[in-house]
Amino acid sequence: MKKNPPSLTGYDMFSIQVLFFGASAGFIYPSLIVRSTTGAYWVPLVVWAAVALLSCLLYSKLLGRLQEGKLIDRLCQSAGIPAALIICLPQLIFIFGALVVMLRAYSELITMTMLPTTPITFLNGMLLAPGALALAGMMPIARAARVLYLISTLLSVCLMLIGFSDVKWTLGGPWLFTNGDFLMIRNFYSGSFIWMGFVFTALIGSYNPRISGRYRKSYIYALLLSFPMIAGFIYLPVMTFGRELTRHLTLPYISKMDSVYHYWVVFENLTALFVSVTMLYVLLVMALKLHALGESVKSLFPRANPIWIYGIVVLLVYASASALPSWRAVEGTIFYTLGLRLYALFGFPLLGLALLSVRERKRKVAS
Amino acid sequence: MPEILEAIHRLRAGSGSRSLFGMLRDAFGDSADYRTEAVGASGSEPVYICFLASLCSTQKLDLLLGSTGIGELSAKLSRYNGTSIGEADQPACEKAICNGSAVICTSLSENGLLVDLSETQQRGIGSPITESVLQGPMYAFNENLDANTALIRQQIRSPKLKMWETKVGELSQTRIAVFYCQGAADPDLLASLKERIGNIQADGIQDSGQLLRLLVSRKKLGLFPLAMSSERPDRSTADLLRGKMVIMVNGSPFALTVPAVYTDFWHSPEDNYVNPYVAYFLLSLRFLAMFMNLFLPALYIALTSVNVDVNRLEISLAASASREGVPYPVFVETFLMLLIIDFITEAGIRLPKTISSTVTMVGGVVLGQAIIQANIVSNLLVIIVAATAITNFIVIDYQMGLVQRILKYFIAIGATVAGLLGIMFCFACLVFYLSCLESFGAPYLTSLRRKGAIQP
Numbered sequence: 176m177k178k179n180p181p182s183l184t185g186y187d188m189f190s191i192q193v194l195f196f197g198a199s200a201g202f203i204y205p206s207l208i209v210r211s212t213t214g215a216y217w218v219p220l221v222v223w224a225a226v227a228l229l230s231c232l233l234y235s236k237l238l239g240r241l242q243e244g245k246l247i248d249r250l251c252q253s254a255g256i257p258a259a260l261i262i263c264l265p266q267l268i269f270i271f272g273a274l275v276v277m278l279r280a281y282s283e284l285i286t287m288t289m290l291p292t293t294p295i296t297f298l299n300g301m302l303l304a305p306g307a308l309a310l311a312g313m314m315p316i317a318r319a320a321r322v323l324y325l326i327s328t329l330l331s332v333c334l335m336l337i338g339f340s341d342v343k344w345t346l347g348g349p350w351l352f353t354n355g356d357f358l359m360i361r362n363f364y365s366g367s368f369i370w371m372g373f374v375f376t377a378l379i380g381s382y383n384p385r386i387s388g389r390y391r392k393s394y395i396y397a398l399l400l401s402f403p404m405i406a407g408f409i410y411l412p413v414m415t416f417g418r419e420l421t422r423h424l425t426l427p428y429i430s431k432m433d434s435v436y437h438y439w440v441v442f443e444n445l446t447a448l449f450v451s452v453t454m455l456y457v458l459l460v461m462a463l464k465l466h467a468l469g470e471s472v473k474s475l476f477p478r479a480n481p482i483w484i485y486g487i488v489v490l491l492v493y494a495s496a497s498a499l500p501s502w503r504a505v506e507g508t509i510f511y512t513l514g515l516r517l518y519a520l521f522g523f524p525l526l527g528l529a530l531l532s533v534r535e536r537k538r539k540v541a542s
Numbered sequence: 543m544p545e546i547l548e549a550i551h552r553l554r555a556g557s558g559s560r561s562l563f564g565m566l567r568d569a570f571g572d573s574a575d576y577r578t579e580a581v582g583a584s585g586s587e588p589v590y591i592c593f594l595a596s597l598c599s600t601q602k603l604d605l606l607l608g609s610t611g612i613g614e615l616s617a618k619l620s621r622y623n624g625t626s627i628g629e630a631d632q633p634a635c636e637k638a639i640c641n642g643s644a645v646i647c648t649s650l651s652e653n654g655l656l657v658d659l660s661e662t663q664q665r666g667i668g669s670p671i672t673e674s675v676l677q678g679p680m681y682a683f684n685e686n687l688d689a690n691t692a693l694i695r696q697q698i699r700s701p702k703l704k705m706w707e708t709k710v711g712e713l714s715q716t717r718i719a720v721f722y723c724q725g726a727a728d729p730d731l732l733a734s735l736k737e738r739i740g741n742i743q744a745d746g747i748q749d750s751g752q753l754l755r756l757l758v759s760r761k762k763l764g765l766f767p768l769a770m771s772s773e774r775p776d777r778s779t780a781d782l783l784r785g786k787m788v789i790m791v792n793g794s795p796f797a798l799t800v801p802a803v804y805t806d807f808w809h810s811p812e813d814n815y816v817n818p819y820v821a822y823f824l825l826s827l828r829f830l831a832m833f834m835n836l837f838l839p840a841l842y843i844a845l846t847s848v849n850v851d852v853n854r855l856e857i858s859l860a861a862s863a864s865r866e867g868v869p870y871p872v873f874v875e876t877f878l879m880l881l882i883i884d885f886i887t888e889a890g891i892r893l894p895k896t897i898s899s900t901v902t903m904v905g906g907v908v909l910g911q912a913i914i915q916a917n918i919v920s921n922l923l924v925i926i927v928a929a930t931a932i933t934n935f936i937v938i939d940y941q942m943g944l945v946q947r948i949l950k951y952f953i954a955i956g957a958t959v960a961g962l963l964g965i966m967f968c969f970a971c972l973v974f975y976l977s978c979l980e981s982f983g984a985p986y987l988t989s990l991r992r993k994g995a996i997q998p
Contacts, residue, residue, distance in 0.1 A: 289963060308974040318987040323973060444851050444853075448962075454966045459970075
């Protein structure tokens with residue numbers, strides 16, 4: 176009897192989604208949101224959360240059509256490899272771009288805060304560990320996610336709670352006012368990247384209608400749990416420095432961590448702790464992205480050796496991340512890849528659904 | 543005993559050029575403990591008994607030997623009433639002699655009769671040495687497989703407890719037993735275990751640790767122990783009830799429990815016998831000790847050389863003051879001290895107990911004091927290293943303790959390269975590595991909660 180490919184449990188998916196939020200929301204994202212509106216900051220968050228939920232439902236519907244199989248494999252079977260390649264290519268470029276941005280942004284963050292003299296090319300070498308984990312497979316990633324979720328979330332929440340000790344709540348206002356101005360600001364759209372964890376988990380593991388329900392639920396729970404954390408990343412600096420000053424900060428939450436001082440806290444520089452904890456999130460999420468990319472390429476090119484696929488992907492990501500000239504280039508890349516993100520959110524699942532529906536209808540007609 | 547006598551009379555003379563008696567003499571001729579004694583006659587042929595004196599019970603042998611008259615053979619053999627005596631050819635006779643049996647044959651017969659006179663040398667049931675507890679059973683396995691089987695059977699008096707036995711080792715013919723609880727153990731794992739044991743190619747096996755190395759393929763052989771090694775019958779039986787399998791090797795007092803996951807190595811058998819809140823507290827304490835053991839030296843390196851601004855100013859100043867006059871970089875003094883403390887630990891384990899306490903005293907106190915006065919290392923580092931050594935002894939499993947000792951160097955290297963980030967990176971690598979490991983089909987990183995026991 177043929178053994179079904181492994182699938183992620185609800186807790187695995189939940190842990191991965193929370194780690195994804197933790198890896199994405201802490202450094203660039205607060206500045207993007209703070210610069211996007213003069214109204215209440217939670218409104219853009221809710222808007223994107225709603226958009227993400229809608230996209231997640233689409234993916235869930237698509238994955239529900241699978242009968243114990245991987246998404247890309249099924250697309251290849253339904254449409255043939257060339258057509259599947261055309262549908263998947265923007266998705267693959269999106270994942271590649273997300274990897275490059277995450278690696279470079281985190282290396283820049285380290286350079287700005289902790290190791291100013293260490294070359295970026297050396298720091299980018301951290302990609303090797305996620306590369307090895309990605310090659311090891313999906314289940315090792317899930318197991319590592321379960322452990323890192325417990326450790327890193329606990330530390331992040333502790334740091335955030337400490338950060339609440341010297342805030343002025345009045346600085347966070349207006350709490351309810353919004354005029355929708357963020358819709359016209361590109362930063363609002365640039366910030367879409369933090370909501371997309373479910374896109375990566377959809378590309379790994381095997382799915383059926385039951386697992387797709389689990390996939391949907393785990394994302395909703397992760398979103399509900401992470402929303403206060405994401406809001407904390409934005410509101411804490413605002414409630415400490417005020418709106419105007421925060422708008423001028425490149426990394427508002429990092430600056431906030433820098434400002435925390437209590438005689439009973441053993442460590443004086445909480446920024447270093449925050450950046451170190453973020454490393455756990457980032458390494459795991461990069462492994463997830465690499466695995467999603469590697470597995471997709473493997474499905475599209477079944478004859479290729481997995482070691483070569485992962486090796487080439489790691490090398491390309493490393494080279495691209497090292498080639499980005501500055502922090503501004505990182506921010507620019509985030510904005511210019513918006514189209515790819517929108518495709519990943521809506522284009523890909525809609526096309527996938529259409530493809531599978533046509534295929535099903537054809538089969539019915541034939542039978 | 544007419545049946546035995548009849549069997550002796552029935553032994554046929556060899557058709558070939560050599561008799562069994564001669565072939566046995568050739569095989570064991572150079573062994574000083576090989577004996578042949580004439581104990582009677584079958585017709586005109588004298589009857590001999592051949593055995594290895596070192597393996598046979600003197601008391602049982604006395605029944606056959608000691609008297610002189612050849613006509614008394616029938617009377618001598620009658621003492622063995624009820625003993626299973628079988629006929630065997632030359633290879634079987636050789637094997638039986640190596641197992642402590644005696645062979646009765648005539649000078650011309652090609653087969654012989656096997657009489658089990660074996661006596662196993664073993665120590666008595668003692669207290670556990672490596673897994674001592676304050677509450678719980680105080681007896682441990684010994685080197686005898688039958689005695690160990692009895693200890694397990696005494697704790698699980700159910701037909702569901704099964705035991706599969708085989709022999710491994712071309713020359714040693716070591717008995718290996720696999721215990722499992724029917725209905726609780728995974729049949730696939732059992733089948734795979736039997737296959738793996740059956741495939742072992744080795745001249746001899748002396749210990750369960752050696753068996754584990756042979757069971758795990760060279761490709762999968764990693765740093766972490768993939769089976770739990772225990773000398774406590776209560777621990778093994780508890781694992782059997784939880785659906786695990788226990789492998790025992792004749793000659794080794796340590797039972798292997800498979801599959802073993804990472805958290806198993808942090809549970810003491812005592813956890814089941816004390817108040818659950820206390821057990822959770824102790825478990826937390828052990829995990830805290832693990833983290834301290836892994837990270838304390840690395841944190842010292844990171845916070846005093848790379849990320850000096852992370853610490854509070856007062857602590858940083860104190861650390862700098864204590865390092866005043868130390869001519870080496872932080873990582874050199876740390877590695878030096880870690881190596882010295884490992885030397886002392888190793889010396890303490892290997893030396894006789896009476897001397898080891900002296901070595902520990904000299905190493906710990908005298909050397910520590912002298913090394914500070916000589917400005918080779920700082921005061922703070924001595925505290926750090928001492929704390930690291932103490933936390934290493936909290937590790938329940940000896941093999942895991944050894945792994946911890948190695949890993950602290952790995953994390954210290956990370957701290958030397960990139961400070962706090964290096965520590966985190968190494969920690970993440972460790973988690974990634976653990977998440978890739980599997981112990982006999984079970985993922986090494988599974989939840990902290992233990993599965994409930996079955997009712998036998």
